[in-house]
Structure formats: structure tokens, C-alpha cells
Amino acid sequence: MKLKNTSVCLLAGWMLMACSGGGYEKTSNGIIVNVEQQQPMDVRKVKVEVMGEKLIHVSATPEKNFSKAESLIIVPQKDKTDFSVEESEDAVSVKTSEVCAIVSKATGEVRFTDASGNLILAEDEKGRSFQPIEVQGTKAYTVRQVFQSPDDEAFYGLGQHQADEFNYKGKNEELFQYNTKVSVPFIVSNKNYGILWDSYSLCRFGDPRDYAQLSTVFKLYDKEGKEGALTGTYVPSQKSTAETLVRREDSVYFEHLKSEDLSKVVNLPEGFPFMGSQVTYEGEIEPMESGRFRFILYYAGYTKVYIDGELVVPERWRTAWNPNSYKFAVDLKAGKRVPLKIEWIPDGYVSYCGLRALSPVSAEEQNKQSWWGEMQNEIDYYFVYGEDMDEVISGYRALTGKSQIMPKWAMGYWQSRERYKTQEEILDALKEFRKRQIPIDNIVLDWSYWPENAWGSHEFDKARFPDPKGMVDSIHALNAKMMISVWPKFYMTTEHYKEFDEKGWMYQQAVKDSIRDWIGPGYVGSFYDAYAEGARKLFWKQMEDHLYPLGIDAWWMDASEPNVRDCTDLAYRKALCGPTALGPSDQYFNAYALMNAEAIYDGQRAVDNDKRVFLLTRSGFAGLQRYSTATWSGDIATRWEDMKAQISAGLNFAVSGIPYWTMDIGGFCVEKRYEDGQKEFNRTGKENADYKEWRELNTRWYQFGAFCPLFRAHGQYPFREVWNIAPEGHPAYSSIVYYTKLRYTMMPYIYSLAGMTYFDDYTIMRPLVMDFTADTKVNNISDQFMFGPALMAAPVYEYGARNREVYFPATCGWYDFYTGKYMAGGQQLKVDAPYERMPLYVREGAIVPYGPEMQYSDEKPAEEITLYVYAGKDGEFTLYEDEGVNYNYEKGQYATIPFTYNDAEGTLTIGDRAGEFPGMLKERIFNVVKVSKDKPQPFDAKAKGTVVKYDGKEQKVKLY
Template identity: 70%
Template sequence: MKSRTITASLLTAMLLASCAAGRYEKSERGITVNIAAETENSVRKVRLQVIDDKIIRVSATPDKKFSSDTSLVVIPPRANVEYTIAETDSTVSLSTSQLTATVSFSTGDVKFYNKDGRLIVAEADGGREFSPIEVEGTKGYTVRQVFESLDKEEGIYGLGQHQSDEFNYKGKNEELFQYNTKVSVPFIVSTDNYGILWDSYSLCRFGNPEPYKQLGQVFKLYDKDGKEGALTGTYVPAKAEEPTIVQREDSIYFEHLIRKELKHVVNLPQDFNYQGSHVTYEGEIEPSESGEFKFILYYSGYMSVFIDGKEVVPERWRTAWNPNSYKFSVNLEAGKRVPVKIQWEPNGAVAYCGLRVYSPVDDKEQMQMSWWGEMQSQIDYYFIYGEDMDDVIHGYRTLTGKAPMMAKWVMGYWQSREKYNTSDEVLSTFAEFRRRGIPIDNIVIDWLHWKQDSWGSHEFDPERFPDPKGMVDSIHNMNGRVMISVWPKFYVTTEHYKEFDKNGWMYQLPVKDSIRDWVGPGYLSSFYDAYSPDARKLFWKQIEDHYVPVGMDAWWMDASEPNIRDCTDLQYRKDLITPTALGPSTKYFNAYGLMNADAIYNGQRGINDNRVFLLTRSGFAGQQRYSTATWSGDIATRWEDMKAQISAGLNFAASGIPWWSMDIGGFCVEDRFVAAAAEFDKTGRETPDMKEWRELNTRWYQFGAFAPMFRAHGQWPYREIFNIAPENHPAYKSVVYYTNLRYDLMPYIYSLAAKTHFDDYTIMRPMVMDFTADKATRNIGDQYMFGPSLLVAPVYTYGATSREVYFPEGADWYDFYTGKEINGGQTLKVAAPYERIPLFVRSGSIIPFGPAMQWSAEKPADMINLYVYAGEDGKFVLYEDENTNYNYEKGQYAMIPFSWNDETSTLTIGKRAGQYPGMLRNRKFNIIKVSEKTPVGYGRDKKGVVVAYNGEAKNVKL
């Protein structure tokens, strides 16, 4: 088979022959391959476009030409990249210096190879599907693209942040839509050092392209009396005088409110009081085939599931107004009837539950990577290759935008609660932190700081907040910052609503269907259309006019999914926000949070030089470019929810968006904890539930101290540590210790923030990112690296005083508190006393610790305790700038490089590079070496070798 290579500069001479054959043609930045379509909806054109040496865009369409849609996610590439084209009888290939993509002339399937010719990943034969769809007069396609599974041991991570406590998505299924606690990002990164950005804004599915099915669609159902066709539902009310309801249920699908009534749950008995009730669904299921059945449980209140006599879902809880989903699998045998039982305590006046299932899928098919999109103009994805997983994320941010430098105070401690109802509460709370000497940088003013009937006015209630600017000035005078809650929601009576509405920038159906919220008597409202550039400008203008003069420092963008109404089906959620300025919401459903963040970021950048900070409940690909952090939503105050945040945060980080936070302690509180706090306030007695509440918060604060953002928030009981436990309590002591440690680590954390901006680094790191070759790390989602040096192992079990930790191969490890060395490549049960989180340091680490501080910029770090952990060579770069402005974009910053030579036991402090106004020109380093022979635990007052430094390089023998 003859092959010929054509350089881009010589392409013109050969192009006519190929064009005459009609097989491919040169297009912008690459080639377009023409495919003989087998059917009307088969692929006709496949286009490869070179973005850079390691990134290739793939587009495919059954139409005669490609869509002219502009990507909402991808920033247009700036420079052309050299590439070559090679043709055989059956394929055409496009090659850069690092990557080759080959297209089959007969099928249009694409394969990707590295520069050495190794196949990285390939589209599956016949794995591309198009089905026409038309919504609101706009035509498009429901699409699917399948990739072959070349490596069964591959690890796949990303997809945003989900709550089922899944980590490695190889062979898994995930629906990608936005909802409170669920943040969907259509990007994955693989241990085979590639990533795929699926450029779609609609409902998507990773894995199985079908929706989950009702039990009766997959199994024969039998009630508890053995009668075929349904399970038995028994509804026992809290009050004995009320009747028990027993009825047959052909499905367990009580997940959504009736659309327009918005008060009844579809399929549940309506004349029944669910508060305090007990509900049981029981009977038998009989599968028609053998294999692994994958279930998804939708639950509110307390719920457990038993199949074949085994508790497959131990008790879980969620508040009634914000249900959660949880996935589990069970192997079943064809024709064998097994008992099933669901025990449910709804724990609310309104109740939701559901149990749906996927039938077994052939293992080869399940292990393939599949992307499905509900409505797109065409198939569009970006293939990204890298030297390692960090390099892949670098490619992702090359496409979607770099993460700006966050202000230094963002990395300090944030205090919040639902909610501070008066300015006195705000000021007294912040002042109490200062009085007690507990470090803090920020306090948050949550929703309903406005008059009850004025959501969207951006005006403070003058009775509760008589002097908003004076309040904010007072916080500033205490060296703090203030973040304000700003929703894209407006009551119809507000002037701001009317200003949007007259321009056609408010969604109309919420008003037409009279959707009223939960405040007071219930007020009528809607959300603005963030897909309109002019509407975004108006949104910012209203904020600029009302909140900027008050002096607000940061913006809390709540409900940015957008969440117009909880607990409705997806179709109605789409109906509530359509049409958008760009087209039907079916096509643009998932990108609202990205558009909304654009409004604030670009708005503030236009008026001052203060670094923008947004905290948003939803996120999407590219959101990092708007200086945005995302938090994990209104999660529950349960141990299993705390554990789920670890894998959720790690996958969000692997999705390329580095700034993430969670409500430390959980947002939605179990009744028993509320009662325990009330009992303690009344009597001072620590009940068993109060004891657990304190331990839960302690463990969560310990975990939160090593998240990109360190932030407590939630419903009552109050979340300030002095309201959780008294000073002599181990909970109080531990939380204060880790808050102080967070500030001690500020030089390390701020330097990592700079590395995140300049080098596209990831701060909160799955173990697999740094130890990809160690396959034991591929399914470890409950411990992680915080930067290059710290291994963090949160404790998420009540009463636990130890836990297992895996220490990867390729490094040795030191106990942070004792300095004792641990060899890599083993799993150990380590001590985890109440007041301590297991924390370890990688050999070769260089960690700068700053002075004790009450806020992030209280004093210059003129003495840095520099801990050097021997055992291998190491490097670190200390970064410093002005902390709050954008002068770093002009090159005004300084870096001090450190390198450790383990063989010669020499630390080199390099020459300082760069400068900025107010830079500390002279300082001291207190250098403390930790080794197997000289174990040293961390302490502020440990003595080492003190070295004066004036910016010139020097070597220090240790």
C-alpha cells in the first residue's frame, strides 16, 4: 500500500488530485473528509482541525456542510500550527509534531496515535450515530460517539461533580445535567494521558445512552402475596387514628412534582400525611437475563434497600426538599425470583423516592467510552494528548481559558451560615473571631438580606441592615472581606424584573405557570436569560449600581443551574428556561452557569483592578477563566455525604476547574442534630447526637482545611466553631489548630495558586495524577494530594480513630506530626485520633510555612520556616505578588526557586526572579531538614539552620 507525505507548504500541488477524487479537501487548520453516506442520517463529512501540537478538534455531520455555531466553551485558537497530511488507499492522516489523527475513507472513524505510532484511542467501528431532532423550530441531532476500550485497566476521571461517591468512571454511567449538588462538565482525563472535551451544552450521558428504566420494564414484579405485575406499597401514617394505605406499585417512581400544581408528587397517594410516616415497598423481582444490574436510587428522608436478603443500600438520608441519587449494582440470575424491600421514612410533608435500573450490558460494550448528547448541531469534540495528566489539563485550559490568580484572601478561612439576618449578626460574628484569635478572612451575607417581598432588588432591608456600607466598612476595618449572595432570580414586582422583562430577557413560563417560592406567602418570580449578551450586561449594571458602592468584595452566584423550581422533571426544567437568546434550552441546557459567570467577571474587570471572585453552585467547562470557584451545593450533614465530597471534589478538579469548595458540616441538617443543638442551648448537656454533631464537624473541618477553598456554611445549628463547641472541647481545639495550620501554609498554598495560573496546575489532586504508573492508585477516591507534597486522608466514619492509607510507590513518606518515615508501595492502618487528620509528606518536598497570622496578609513572611523532606531530589518555587490586583498580568511578581539535592544534602535557594511594588527584599529562612535519621514533626517554633536572603542565590549544606 503506497503512502505519500505532504507538507502544508507543498499541499497546493497535490490538493487538486485529492479534490478530484473527492475523498478529502483541505479546510481551515486541517482537512475535511467526505464519506459516502449509507443512509440519510449517516455521516457525510468528518473534519479534523489542528488547535496545537497536542490538540485536534473532530467534527462530524450528516449534513452537506458543517454548522457555523460558535463554541460557548472553547476560545478560538490564536496561531496556526504546522502539520502534515499522509494518504493511503483507505485512510488520510493529519500529523503534528506530537500527534497523528487518521480518518477512514469508508466509515469516517478516527484513530489517534502518538508521535511514536502507538495507538492512544480510537472511535469504535460504527460508533457514531445521528438522529434528527427538532425543538421550537430549531433542527439538530441527537448524537452518540463511542470509543473503543484499548486498555481495561485505564482510569477515567472528570465529568464534573456528582454525589454517588464514584471515582474512576471507566465502565461507569453518568447523566450530565445541572442540579443542586450536581455539577456536570463534559470533559474526562485518562491515565493513558489523553482527554476528551465533548463540546455539547445539552443533556448528555456518559456510558449508557439510554435513560434508566422502571423496575417493571426490566423485571417481572411480584407483590408480597406472590401476585405478578407489581410490588406491594404499604403506607403507615404517624398517627394511629389515620388509615394505613396498601396498594400495588408497578414502578417505584415518585421523583417529581406534578408540573403545574407543584405540590403533589406524581404517582404517590395524595391523601396521606407523609410527615413521620413509614413506607415499605416489598415483593420479588425476576430478571429475564443474568448479569450485573445497575440501579439508581432517588431518595429523600431515610431510606434503605434490601435485595435477595442483603442490605445493598445501608440507611441514607436527605432532606425532603432536596433529594439525592445513589448508584449501586447487584448480580442476578435469569429466572430466579429474589425478594426486594425498600424501607422509607419520608421525614417531610412532601416526599420523593425512586428506584430505576439498567439491564446488564456486555462487558466489552460497558468498558467502551460512550458520549451521548440530546441536541447538537453536529458531533464536536476535542482530543487532547499530554505527557501526563497535568499536561492534558494544560491542554484543556489552552482550549477553554486559563484560571486567573485568585486574590490571596480567597485562600483564607470563610465563615458563612444560612443566614445572618442582621448587620449586628454579621459584625458580632466577625468580631468574635478576632476577639478569640481565630484566623478569618471573609464572611458571607446569604439570601434574604433584602425585604421579604423584594428578591432581585439588590437592596438591603433597611430595618435589619440600616447601614450596609457602614457594615462592610467595619468588616474592612477588621481586615476582613465580605461576599454577597446574588441570584439570577427576580420577583415580578421589582424594578429590576421589569427592566429585564421589557427587553424580553426574562423566562416567561414560570410566571405563566404561577410558580411561587417558599418565602412567606410565596412570591411569583422568574430568572433572567443569561444567554443574551445584553441581558448579562444589564445584570452586571444592576449589581454595579447597588452592591459595588456598598464595597462588596466577592459574589455568591446561587442557584445558577438555573434552579427555578426543585424536584421537577428535566423536561419541565427545560420548558421553564426556553427559549434562550441562542435557541431552545434543550440545546443549551447545561451552560447557564458559564454564561452567568461571564456577566460578573467581565463586568467587574471593566470597572476596577480588584481581582474578581465568584462562588457559584453550578459549573461548566471553561468556567475557570471567569475566576470562579464552585461549591458542591446543599449537601447533607451525614458521614456518607462527607465521604462523597472527597471523590466529588477530586473529579471536579480532574475536570480542569481548579477552585472548589463545599459546605463544611453539610448544609441540610437532620432533625436529630437540630434537636441536640436546641437541647444543648437550653441545658448545656451534650447528648449522643450532639457528641456526633461535634465530631462530624471536626472531621469535616479537618478535611476542609486541605481543600482549595476553606469554607463553612449550613443551616442551623450555627457553624462558627465557638457555636459548635466550647474552648476546652477537642472539637474546638482541633478546628482552631487546622485553621492556624491553613494560614501557616499560606506561602505554599498561594504559590500553588500561581502554579495553577501560570502552569495550569491542579491543587486538589487525585493520587493517580502524581502516581499514574502505580495502578493501585486508580480507584483510590478517599485520599488525595494537596499540591505536590501533602497526602491528605480524611476520616469519614463516626468514632473512628484509625483508617487505612495507601502510600504509593515511587516515593517515601513522612508523618506530618512526628516526621517518622514510611516506605512507599504499601497500605497501612494509621492512627487518626479525634483531633488529627492523617497527614503525610512526600519525600523530596520543600514546604514553606509562614508566620502566625489572623488574616492572609496580616504581615510579610519575613521569616519562613522551610521544611525539607529528604529521600529524593525536590523542587519548589515560592511565588509572591501584591495579593489583590491584576498587576501580575503585567509581570509584576517575584519567584524564588528552591532545589534539594538529596545525594549531597544541599538546598539551593535560587536567585529571585522578578519584582513588584512593596516586595520584601530581605528575609530569613529557618531551614529544617526531615529525614529517616532525623525525624521532625511540624511546629512553628522548631529550630533549624537560619539563612539570611537578599535575593541572590546561595547553597545551604544540611
């Protein structure tokens, strides 16, 4: 290895070992600094490893030696990076050509600078802590690491969460996996660096404390003014014979099922009939200190919260079996009593409500970057630097693995419902798409296609699916693909369960407790241990034997959190999903979905390395992208606020380094008023107010979904096929069909973005802060985003809205997609948003290729591409093409055509085609349409422009 700036004194320093004052040793890829401990839980050793020119791995431990456990998320790094080591009186530095990590000899604290010595990030003084923890005989540490953070910093990532938070600066997020919540321990700063926290346990970003019961944060007073509790009033449904119940509540903590009786909720009054009831918790709270109190509301049913007479949480709803949480903050003064009122309408026989709080911390402390992990061998994180956010995400993928190119059909439209109950239903739905000439590529078979008592058998119920192979063949004959739901769950009566169990690869707690699920009379089962290598191989082998021969195209890996049982507290959830083959579930709590995805990806590629793997999983973790896996946002609700929350959730998930994300368009769990609205419409043919709203909600959601990496509708009744939402001729129907067809016309653009995710580590769905980092006004804009480099989408998420505010980022101008009208950047405008259209804009300098109208993604080659060029700035775009279904692109079999626009000259250069692949078009036509301030052009895929016949050789075209 070549070393730079190395002196004789430095060489002598390499020989120092474990002495006081910062002795260090050099390793093959970095250094280990030995720190003199003052207390047993102080850091003893700090390791700095060079992973790349801009990638540094830091580990810290109070032990004599570092753990030898291998990372689950980091892939082997093939290339070695040159670095140098320098020692000063109080620090040891590791330098690459791009960054420097400086370790204090006295404390072991690390700071990072660029090559010029400018500070990028620094660990906070005394910001590192270790507390011993022992679980099931395994010893480890509860750890915390705090970094300094300037006031103008912003943080993004952490996966996908549902509280509609975007910039995590000064906020708290608990990282665990649950239905609708996907935690990825990676954050990206607007200062162009990232931190990847290598932990698989429960983690917290921000305040490391758990939210506390109200009585520990406030003095409580009931509505009569008596200290010690709030007043809980339980008013039963008018249909019930029960009496109103009033009792004092020293907490509002009705969040979990009892582990000993899963039919009851902890702390709720026994025997009270909650369905149709109205519950109020009210009184006063008196803060014990002044400052900003942070609250978390846990809710199912309809819930509102008032503090000091102000509605701080407008009505929110979630289905009873799948509660949600929402966070808010209120400034309060010590000793000043203020009214608190929670209005709760439970929406089920078992329902949930909880309100907890955090006492204030100083703004300075809250605004630091803080990581806490419940059970780790040591502190372990990766510092990733870049010139921009794209480069930071590229560094993350260098560490955790490349994102595969998804099969081209996956970029098209997917239809799903919960659920197609028969072979006839799924085929009839697909035939109706073809009959109506509405494009579709993928139809999905959700859960329960198996016999009722045979979950995990991978066998079809012959009464409902008499010919599974014929069904799949029929789908293929209709030029569509089929995805099927596969769970890591097995009833104990199945042969597959027994195969796992005899090897010790089944989680046992659910069986021991005889937990019965919700199907029929209830059946006992559990989940397999995906942390065991042999179990992963067996899981795929069972799929290979029973499902793969049918010709199924893709796998829907449901409940991969793993969700052994809904609505239990974290302690019982850990008991249900462990111990794992690697150790206690406390330590391996969050990475199950990654291990499960590995099972299918490695398994299928071993069987057929010529067919692209495609997985969709309800959970995820750092590194998921390397297994050709996308994530969807789980069983979200059908509310406008839930639609809005998906925008921020999807954007943060994208910044977490995993580029393929989707959601249930229309929401999964449906409010009963919408169900009733459709039933009334079916009965009378009349559209009531609720059904009218349902149609508009779905219209707006489809508009948004067309500009997500994957475009997919799914949910409970009412059904989501467009003709089940509205009849042909209705504006909802017209809009949904318009955007579905537009999606297919955009396929050359979209598939080029897919190529960029692999070759350039690109991110398809992009918060504005990625492309306009210097414009600080975009730091907190979570309801607009870029779809690739050209298009800015601004979804509408309010009922009845026919306009909305849109911010046009500075540094470039913008064109209205539908009219071609130009507007300057750096301004906020109220723009039109008619029912059938979502505000959509094109960036100045953009080049966007559009292909032919199609009914499925490979119906016809793009022999003629309409190429829109938006004048005002220089621009470039590269068209990417390959075979769309196999892995030949990994062998170099693909082609690119570069487009470059020179605005001053008004010329477009279509460059030489590079590369080739079987079936490639050798000749084609480009129909070039220029849009400018003086010559606005609305989008029209059939617009007449300058025609260029292209044979793969460079051509320069003058555009007028």
C-alpha cells in the same frame, strides 16, 4: 504555513472534493473528509482541526455543511500550529510534531497516535450515530460517539456528582446541572489523554439509555406472589388519624412534583400524610436476562434497599426539598425471582422515592468510552494529549481559558451560615473571631437580606440592615472581606424584573404558571436569560448600581443551574429555563452558570481592572475557570457518607480542569436529630449522643476542609462558627482552631500553588492517580489526595474511627507530618487517627515553606519563612509572590524564588529571585529544617533550623 512530508501526489489529493471513497479538502488548520453516505443518518463529513501540537478538534455531521455556531466553551486560539497531511489508500492523516489524527475514508472514523505511531485512542467501529430531533422549530441531532477502551484504562472528571463514584470506567453518569450536581463534559484518562465533549444539552457518559421503570426490566410480584406489581404499604405516623394504606405499585417512581400542581408528587397516593410515616415497597423481581443490572435510587428522607435479602443500600438520608440520587449494581440471573424491599421514612410533608434500573449490556460494551448528547448541531469533541495528566489539563485550559489567580484572601478561612439575618449578627460573628484570635479572611452574607417581597431588587431590608455601607466598612475595619449572595432570580414586581422583561430577557414559563416560591405567602418570579449578551450586561449593571458601591469584595452566585424550581422532571425544567436567546433550552441546558459568570467577570473588570474578581457559583461548566470562578458542592447533607462523597466529588471536579472548589463544611441540610441535640444542649448544658456525633462530624469535616483549595464553612442550624460547635477546651474546638491556624501558616505554600494554577496550569487538589499514574493501585483510591506536590491528606469519615487504612504510593517514601516518622512507599498501613488529628503525610523530597501565624492573610509579610526539607530524594519548589489583590501579575509584576534540594550532597540551593512587584520584601530569613529517616522532626512552625539571610541572590546551604 510550513508543511512537512508533502508529496506531489498529496498536493493533487488536496484538489479532490466530496467524491466517493474519501475525497477530502484541506483547510487553514486541518482537513474535511467527505464520506459516502449509505443511509441518510450516516456521517457525511468529518472535520479535523489542529488546535495545538497535542490538541485536535473533531466534528462530524450527516449534513452537507457544518454548523457555523460558535463554541461557548472554546476561547480563540492565537497561535497557529504547523501540521502536515498525508493520504494513503484508505485514510487521510493530519500530523503535528506530537500527535497524528487518522481519518478513515470509508467510514470517517478517527484514531489518534503519538508521533511514533503508537495508538492512543480510536473511535469504535460504527460507534457514531445521529438521530434527528426538532424542538420549538429548531432542528438538530441526538448523537452518540463511542471510543475503544483497554481493560486497564481509568477515567476521571465529568464535574462533581454525589454518588461517591470516582473512576468512571464501566460506569454511567448523566450530565445535567442541579443543586449538588455540577456537570462538566470533560474526561481525563490514565492513558494521558482527555476528551472535551462540546455540547450544552443533556448528555450521558456510559450507557446512553435512561434508567427504566422496574416493570420494563423485571417481572414484578407483590408480597402475595401476584404478578404485575410490588406491594406498597403506607403506615401513617402514630399522631395521625389516617389509616394504613396498602396498594399495588407497578413502579417505584415518586421522583417529581406535578407540573400542574407543585404541591403534590407524581404517582404518590393523594392525601396520605407522609410526615412521620413509614413506607415499604416489597415483593420479588424476576430478571428477563442474566447479567449486571444497574440501579439508580432517588431519595429524600431515610431510605434502605434490600435485594435478595442483602442490604445493598445502607441507610441514606436527604432533606425533603433537596433529594439525592445514588447508584449501585447487582448481578442477577434470568428467571430467578429474588426479593426486593425498600424501606422509606419520608422526612417532610412532600417527599420523594424512586428506584429505576438498566438491563445488562456486555462488559465489553459497558467498558468502552461512550458519549451521548440529546440535542447538538453535530458531533463535536476535542482530543487532548499530554505526557501526564497535568499536561492534559493544561491542554484543556489552552482550549477553554486560563485559570486566574484568586485574590490571596480567598485562600484563607471563610465563615458563612444560612443565614445572618441582621447587620448586627454578621458583625458580631466577625468580632467574635477577632476576640478569640481565630484566623478569618472572609465573612459571607447569604440570601434574603432584601425585603421579603423584593427578591432581585439588590436592595437591603432597612429594618434588618439599616446601614449596608457602614456594615461593609466595619467588616473592612476588622480586616476581613465580605462576599454577598446574588441570584439570577427576580420577583416580577421588582423594577429589575421589568427591565429584563421589556427586552424579552426573562424566562416566562414560571410566570405563566404562577409558580410561587417558599417565602412568606409565596411570590411569583423567574430567572433572566444569561445566554443573551445584553441581558448579561444588564445583570452586571444592576449589581454595579446597587451593590458594587458598597465596597463588597466578592460575589456568591447562587442557584446558577438555573434552579427555577426544585424537584421537577427534566422536561418541565427545560420549559422553565427557556427558550434561550441562542435556542431551545434542550440545546442550551447546561452552560447557564458559565454565561452568568461571564456577566460578572467581564462587568467588574470593565469597571475596575485593578481589583481581582472573585465568584463562587453553585453550578459550573467547561471554561468556568477563565472567569475567576470557584464552585461549591451545593446544599449537601450532614451525613458521614455525604462527607466521604465530597472527597471523590472534589477530586473529579479538579480533574475536570477547574482548580478552585469548596464545600459546605459540616454539610448544609441538617438532620433534625442534630438540631434537637443542640437545642437540648442549649437548654440543659448536656451533650446527648446526637450532639456528640455532630461535634465529631464537624471536626472531621474541618480537618478535611483545611486541605481543599478553598476553606469554608456554611450550613443551616446548628450554626457553624467554632464556638457554636463546641466550647473552648473541647477537642472539637481545639482541632478546628489548630487546622485553621495551620492553614494560615501554610499560606506561602498555598499561594504558590495558586500562582502555579495560572502560570503552569496546575491542579491544587490532586487525586493520587495524577502524581503516581504508574502505580495502578491508586486508580480507585478516592479517599486520599495530594494537596499540592508535598502533602497527602487522608480524611476520616467514619464516626468513632480512631484509625484508618492509608495507601502510601510507590516510587517514593513518606513522612508523618506530626511526628516526622518515615515509612516506605508501596504499602497499605492502618494508621492512627486520633479525634483531633487527620492523617497527613509529606512526600519524600518535598520542600514546604511556612509563614508566620496570622489572623488574616495580609496581616504581616513573611519576613521569616520556615522551610521544611524532607530528605530521601531530590526535590524542588518555587515560592510565588505578588500583590495578592490586583492583576499586575498579568503584566509580569510578580516574584519567584526557586528552591532545589540535592539529596546526595545534602544541600539546598535557594536560587536567585526572579521578578519584582511593588511592596516586595527585598530581604528575608529562611529557617531551614531538614527531616530525614535518621532525624525525624515533627512539624513545628517555630522549630529551630539552619538560618539563612537572603537578599535575592543565590545561596547554597549544607543541611545536616
